[in-house]
Amino acid sequence: MTLLRTKGLSRHFDGLKAVDGVDFALDPGEIRAIIGPNGAGKSTFVSLLSGRIKPSAGQVFFEDRDVTGMPAHKRVRMGIAYTFQITNIYGAMTVLENIAIAAQNRLRPHLFSRKPVSEVEIARAATKAAQEVGLGDLLYETAGTLAYGHQRLLEVAMGLALQPKLLILDEPTQGLSDSEIENFQEVVRRVAQSATVLLIEHNMDVVMALADRITVLDNGRVLAEGSPGEIVHNDAVQAAYLGAPA
Amino acid sequence: MMDLAPYLLLAGLEGLVMASVLMLTALGLSLVFGVMRVVNVAHGEFYMLGAVGAWACAQFVPGHPALAFCVALVVAPLLVGVLAYLADWAILKRINYDPEGTIVSTIGMLYIIQQLTLMSFGPDARAVDAPFYYTIRTPWFGYSSYKLFTVVMALVLVAGLWVMLKRSKWGLVMRATQFDRETAQNFGIPVNRVYSIVFAIGAMLAAIGGVLVVPNQQAHYLMGGDPLLLSFVVVIVGGLGSIPGTIAAAILIGMSDGLLSVFFSPTAAKIFSTLLVAFVLVFKPEGLFGRSNRV
Amino acid sequence: MTLHNGKLLALCVVTVIVLFGLQFVLPPYLTLALTRILILSVFAMGYNMLMGYTGLLSLGHAMFFAAGLYAAGLSTYYWGVTLPVAFVLGIVGAFAVSLVIGLLALRTQAVSFMIVTLMFAQAGYLMTLQFTNITGGDQGLTLPTDARSFGLFGMVVDMTSDTARFNLALLIFTVVLAVLFAITQGPLGRLFVAVRENEPRTQMLGFDTYAIKLTAFTVSGTISGTAGALYGLMFGYIGSSFAGFQNSIEALLYTLIGGPGTLLGPLLGTAVMTMLIDRLSGITTAYLIVIGVLLIVVNLWFPKGILGTIRDRWLGWLK
Numbered sequence: 001m002t003l004l005r006t007k008g009l010s011r012h013f014d015g016l017k018a019v020d021g022v023d024f025a026l027d028p029g030e031i032r033a034i035i036g037p038n039g040a041g042k043s044t045f046v047s048l049l050s051g052r053i054k055p056s057a058g059q060v061f062f063e064d065r066d067v068t069g070m071p072a073h074k075r076v077r078m079g080i081a082y083t084f085q086i087t088n089i090y091g092a093m094t095v096l097e098n099i100a101i102a103a104q105n106r107l108r109p110h111l112f113s114r115k116p117v118s119e120v121e122i123a124r125a126a127t128k129a130a131q132e133v134g135l136g137d138l139l140y141e142t143a144g145t146l147a148y149g150h151q152r153l154l155e156v157a158m159g160l161a162l163q164p165k166l167l168i169l170d171e172p173t174q175g176l177s178d179s180e181i182e183n184f185q186e187v188v189r190r191v192a193q194s195a196t197v198l199l200i201e202h203n204m205d206v207v208m209a210l211a212d213r214i215t216v217l218d219n220g221r222v223l224a225e226g227s228p229g230e231i232v233h234n235d236a237v238q239a240a241y242l243g244a245p246a
Numbered sequence: 247m248m249d250l251a252p253y254l255l256l257a258g259l260e261g262l263v264m265a266s267v268l269m270l271t272a273l274g275l276s277l278v279f280g281v282m283r284v285v286n287v288a289h290g291e292f293y294m295l296g297a298v299g300a301w302a303c304a305q306f307v308p309g310h311p312a313l314a315f316c317v318a319l320v321v322a323p324l325l326v327g328v329l330a331y332l333a334d335w336a337i338l339k340r341i342n343y344d345p346e347g348t349i350v351s352t353i354g355m356l357y358i359i360q361q362l363t364l365m366s367f368g369p370d371a372r373a374v375d376a377p378f379y380y381t382i383r384t385p386w387f388g389y390s391s392y393k394l395f396t397v398v399m400a401l402v403l404v405a406g407l408w409v410m411l412k413r414s415k416w417g418l419v420m421r422a423t424q425f426d427r428e429t430a431q432n433f434g435i436p437v438n439r440v441y442s443i444v445f446a447i448g449a450m451l452a453a454i455g456g457v458l459v460v461p462n463q464q465a466h467y468l469m470g471g472d473p474l475l476l477s478f479v480v481v482i483v484g485g486l487g488s489i490p491g492t493i494a495a496a497i498l499i500g501m502s503d504g505l506l507s508v509f510f511s512p513t514a515a516k517i518f519s520t521l522l523v524a525f526v527l528v529f530k531p532e533g534l535f536g537r538s539n540r541v
Numbered sequence: 542m543t544l545h546n547g548k549l550l551a552l553c554v555v556t557v558i559v560l561f562g563l564q565f566v567l568p569p570y571l572t573l574a575l576t577r578i579l580i581l582s583v584f585a586m587g588y589n590m591l592m593g594y595t596g597l598l599s600l601g602h603a604m605f606f607a608a609g610l611y612a613a614g615l616s617t618y619y620w621g622v623t624l625p626v627a628f629v630l631g632i633v634g635a636f637a638v639s640l641v642i643g644l645l646a647l648r649t650q651a652v653s654f655m656i657v658t659l660m661f662a663q664a665g666y667l668m669t670l671q672f673t674n675i676t677g678g679d680q681g682l683t684l685p686t687d688a689r690s691f692g693l694f695g696m697v698v699d700m701t702s703d704t705a706r707f708n709l710a711l712l713i714f715t716v717v718l719a720v721l722f723a724i725t726q727g728p729l730g731r732l733f734v735a736v737r738e739n740e741p742r743t744q745m746l747g748f749d750t751y752a753i754k755l756t757a758f759t760v761s762g763t764i765s766g767t768a769g770a771l772y773g774l775m776f777g778y779i780g781s782s783f784a785g786f787q788n789s790i791e792a793l794l795y796t797l798i799g800g801p802g803t804l805l806g807p808l809l810g811t812a813v814m815t816m817l818i819d820r821l822s823g824i825t826t827a828y829l830i831v832i833g834v835l836l837i838v839v840n841l842w843f844p845k846g847i848l849g850t851i852r853d854r855w856l857g858w859l860k
Contacts, residue, residue, distance in 0.1 A: 050745070076747030084745070090738040101735045104728050105747040111729065111756055119727065162747065285652055337837055345652045346598050350797075350840050353600075353790060357833030365827050475663075478656070517667045524660040527653045528645050 265500025635766015
């Protein structure tokens, strides 16, 4: 069984084909990277998967269920978590509160729950997610005042607290220092033990170190797909992307 | 059925007069929203100040009422414009035109203007003489030529505004600011000045509406409520920020408001108007015949 | 259930005890003023639920206050139901109105939301005038004397007695305060604040934000309506002015002054403002000018209100 599959997925903006008939499949447990030149449609593609934007054509299946018409929040409930490319956190709240909102979605999914889960349990789950990304010491800091690298980690912790089946990370290492990237790779490897990871990434070192398989997008279409080794040696990819000086 | 014709003609004329004043007032609101993306709840008070200003001119300018009228037509809008410019500088600029904060602040301005007028002008309604009293004869009734003059004045002013917006350098600057504030700033357009001036022009249009209307309708410190509501109706039905939509809607609403009031009570007509605004915003936010221009 | 934010709970308990004690110290006319303050602060607390905690600025809460007022008042005036039943009917009426208006108004955002709530409220106000033969319009209706008292659990409560009124108002105030404490300091309140701080992010954490906002809207409207029902039944008068624009603005102002998004802010704001207006209306009839100036000044220089400023500077738990 595939975890996630798309069929002819397309999104057009005023004639511009940002995503153009993509067939894509993701197996449970893998770390998949999506790479491609700027404007290849990577962010649009994962936004279509998460339901943030609606497709012009095509379908999305999650665990063999057609989720194309499903609103974003329901997809999150099904297990698709998405972290934003531009850091998008609750700046005025503490780190713990930020993660608690995510944890609450899993522990207390309905607004008026018959069996209310205690605040202690929510706080415990949030603390655990914070520790997993290494923010355990910063629980009571105001999120907006954190260093950028920590804010990126907070994003991931919020994704983790949802305990998703699929975690989509949109450019997670952008703007991070080398040592932060190192730490980040550790976090992703740990996450991958329990969830499938779909990663949009510019930094090829990170991609090569993490990805089991790589999908290359160009002009909204799938240009190539394969193991890191295969992709590095693919002529079309080299011509379109890797050949260009970084 | 023969008897219906004069009624329809009268209702049509009254509707036309109403529509032309409404067009001026609503264009002010629409211009401010279009360029600045803010809603001015005190707009009706600027209209009221125009009317009260016309009354004051009638008191202090000796001689023929036409002279006082001409003075009022210049002085009242100018004073209101200065007041609006100052309000923009002192308040709206300082909250950085935050849309919600602007609404709260202009509600504050509404109360201040209204109460200051009550304290100075008093609670009574006061009449102002028309500049001339020539009556136009029709086979059934006589009709005030001043009312028709109002229509002509409004048309001239709207045409002037239109030319200014489309042809002059000033109009270009305003449209550039409306299109993209940041880029306009980068091109050296003094966006802050443009905002203050647009806010002032919006208020002046309302004030001119007030000056024009006051020979037909007495000046009163609470008279700003109805034009505010109707301007809202016009601007929202016509599509927020769309000038042609505003003009079309003003004619439609102005003409139908008279008819509605014939068949229903004024209160019922107002209930209809308020619900119309609410439902258009809920179900068709781009307006009934405006292009998409979301708040 | 474990206790969350114990300091705030303690402050609430102390506040209620002090309020209860005040009736033995204050002269009668101030006790009466305090009764009004308690009811109006319930109104503002309902408003704060939406504006302060959820970040949705309504300009039409008078419509919910009036829904409670008229549903309660008219049912006792025309059908002669007892006061407790009328009170419940008032709450039900406010609930129904806020649910329906919420379903519609929440399709819009920010400025549109403000205008839509304003217009619905204005339509409601105009309807109380249109149907003057039922509502009494501007003149209003005075409830008959025999509808001013009720028996409950063998006790007769007389609504013309200052003591009874004060303690009943305090009781309802305390119940509402307790309910709001439970909501705002728990998981549901966390979602309200999450929507206020960042709605798109909350959606991407798996929450139906429309449902969250509708919940906040309905709770808010129902509480404001509870205040309306209480006000009408307690003072035996219902009239159009309660549905008017100014009543909505006063709820906004009380909340702004006290501190939006703080549990006790509306009480403080209502107390400060009603005392101020009482003083001023002795001096000038144009006290509305003060409301105007305050709206501008608070918005310019003091947007967090009294308790909001204290929370941000010193006491983080004060929320």
